[in-house]
Amino acid sequence: DLRHEGRNADIFRANFAGDPRVYVPKIFWEHSSRQVLVMEFVEGRPLAEFFDSQADIETLKTLARNGADIVLKQIFQDGFFQADPHPGNVFVLDGNVLCILDFGMFGRLDKTALLVLSRVIQAAAKKDIDRLFKAARDLGVLPHESDRTELKIAVLDLLEQYHGLPLKQIDVPQLLRDIIQLVCRHRVGIRHDFLFLIKALGTIEANGSKLDPNFDMLSHAEPFIRSLVLRRFSPGQLLDDTQRFSEDLIQLARESPDHLLDILRQTRSGRLKIEFQHKGLEDPVSQFNRSSDKLVLGLVLAALIIASAMLAHADIGPNLPYSDIPMIGGVSFLIAGLTGFWIVFDILRSRKK
Known part of the structure; x- marks a missing residue:
C-alpha cells in the first residue's frame, strides 16, 4: 500500500x-x-x-x-x-x-525504547554487563531464559576492544560488523527496528566518509547520544515516571483485594488449582520406570528359579529322559533361563542408548 x-x-x-x-x-x-x-x-x-x-x-x-x-x-x-x-x-x-x-x-523506536536504549549505551560505556543485559532484555533483544554465560564473555571481549579508545580511532563499520557477527554467532533475538538502526548508522558513516575523508561519525553522534542519556533524568521525564509509577500502584491497590478474596474463596471451596509444569524430568522418570520394570522381572526370575529347584526335588509326574528330574521341574528351569537371558539382553541394550 x-x-x-x-x-x-x-x-x-x-x-x-x-x-x-x-x-x-x-x-x-x-x-x-x-x-x-x-x-x-x-x-x-x-x-x-x-x-x-x-x-x-x-x-x-x-x-x-x-x-x-x-x-x-x-x-x-x-x-x-x-x-x-x-x-x-x-x-x-x-x-x-x-x-x-x-x-x-x-x-520506529517509541519513547520507552529510546529510554531503554540510553540505558544500553550507558551500561556499555561503563562495561556493566549485568545492567547491559537487563536493558537488552527490556528492549526485547535477549530472551529471558537464554544461557548467557558465553554471550556475556563475548560482549565483554567486544567492549574491551573499543573501550578507552578515542572516538576518531574507532572503526565504525568494523564495530557494526562485530556486533552483527556476535548477534548471529550466539543466535540473539533482535528486533528488526534495531537492525534498521544498525543499517542506517552504517550507511550515514559510509556516506560521510565518501564526502569527507576526515568525517568522524562517532564524534558527530556524541551530542545526540549524550542528550538521549540525559533525557532520562530531565524533570519532565522524572515527573512522567513518577506519574506512571503512581498509577501502577493505585491500580495494584484497587485490584489486589478482589484477587486475594477470589483466591481465598477458591481455596475454601476446594476449587483452587495450581498448574505445575516440570522441565527436564522426562528422562529421570523414564529411567526410573525402566529400572522398576527390571526389578520386577528380577523378582519374577528369582521366584521361578526357587520354584524350579523345589519342583526338581519333588516326585511329581514323569521324569526327563535319562534323568531323575521331574519334567515339570525341567520346564520351569527352561522358562527361568529364557527369562534371565532376556533381562540381561535388555540391560545391555539400554546401556548402549
Whole structure:
C-alpha cells in the first residue's frame, strides 16, 4: 500500500518543520491511491554525484555533517527514522539543501525504547554487563531464559576492544560488523527496528566518509547520544515516571483485594488449582520406570528359579529322559533361563542408548 509510504513522508516533514537543511516533497493525496503515490517533482543532483566531484571542500563537509545530523535526529530524538538512507534516496538542492525521496522503509523506536536504549549505551560505556543485559532484555533483544554465560564473555571481549579508545580511532563499520557477527554467532533475538538502526548508522558513516575523508561519525553522534542519556533524568521525564509509577500502584491497590478474596474463596471451596509444569524430568522418570520394570522381572526370575529347584526335588509326574528330574521341574528351569537371558539382553541394550 503506497499510502503508507505517503504517510511516512508527512510524518517526516512534520518532524523537520522549520529546518532549512531538509526538504520533503509534497504528497498529492487527491491523486494518490494504494497503487499510485503522486509526489511533488523536484530537481536536484543525487548525493552520489558529490562523492567524486570537484566541489569545494566546505560544501562536501557541510553535506556530510548535515546528512549525519538528519539521520541522527531521526533516530535519537524522533524515534522515526529512514532505514535505508543510501545516496540514491537523497538529492542535493540549491543551497546544499538535502531532499529526501524514499519513505518506504522506516524504523520506529517509541519513547520507552529510546529510554531503554540510553540505558544500553550507558551500561556499555561503563562495561556493566549485568545492567547491559537487563536493558537488552527490556528492549526485547535477549530472551529471558537464554544461557548467557558465553554471550556475556563475548560482549565483554567486544567492549574491551573499543573501550578507552578515542572516538576518531574507532572503526565504525568494523564495530557494526562485530556486533552483527556476535548477534548471529550466539543466535540473539533482535528486533528488526534495531537492525534498521544498525543499517542506517552504517550507511550515514559510509556516506560521510565518501564526502569527507576526515568525517568522524562517532564524534558527530556524541551530542545526540549524550542528550538521549540525559533525557532520562530531565524533570519532565522524572515527573512522567513518577506519574506512571503512581498509577501502577493505585491500580495494584484497587485490584489486589478482589484477587486475594477470589483466591481465598477458591481455596475454601476446594476449587483452587495450581498448574505445575516440570522441565527436564522426562528422562529421570523414564529411567526410573525402566529400572522398576527390571526389578520386577528380577523378582519374577528369582521366584521361578526357587520354584524350579523345589519342583526338581519333588516326585511329581514323569521324569526327563535319562534323568531323575521331574519334567515339570525341567520346564520351569527352561522358562527361568529364557527369562534371565532376556533381562540381561535388555540391560545391555539400554546401556548402549
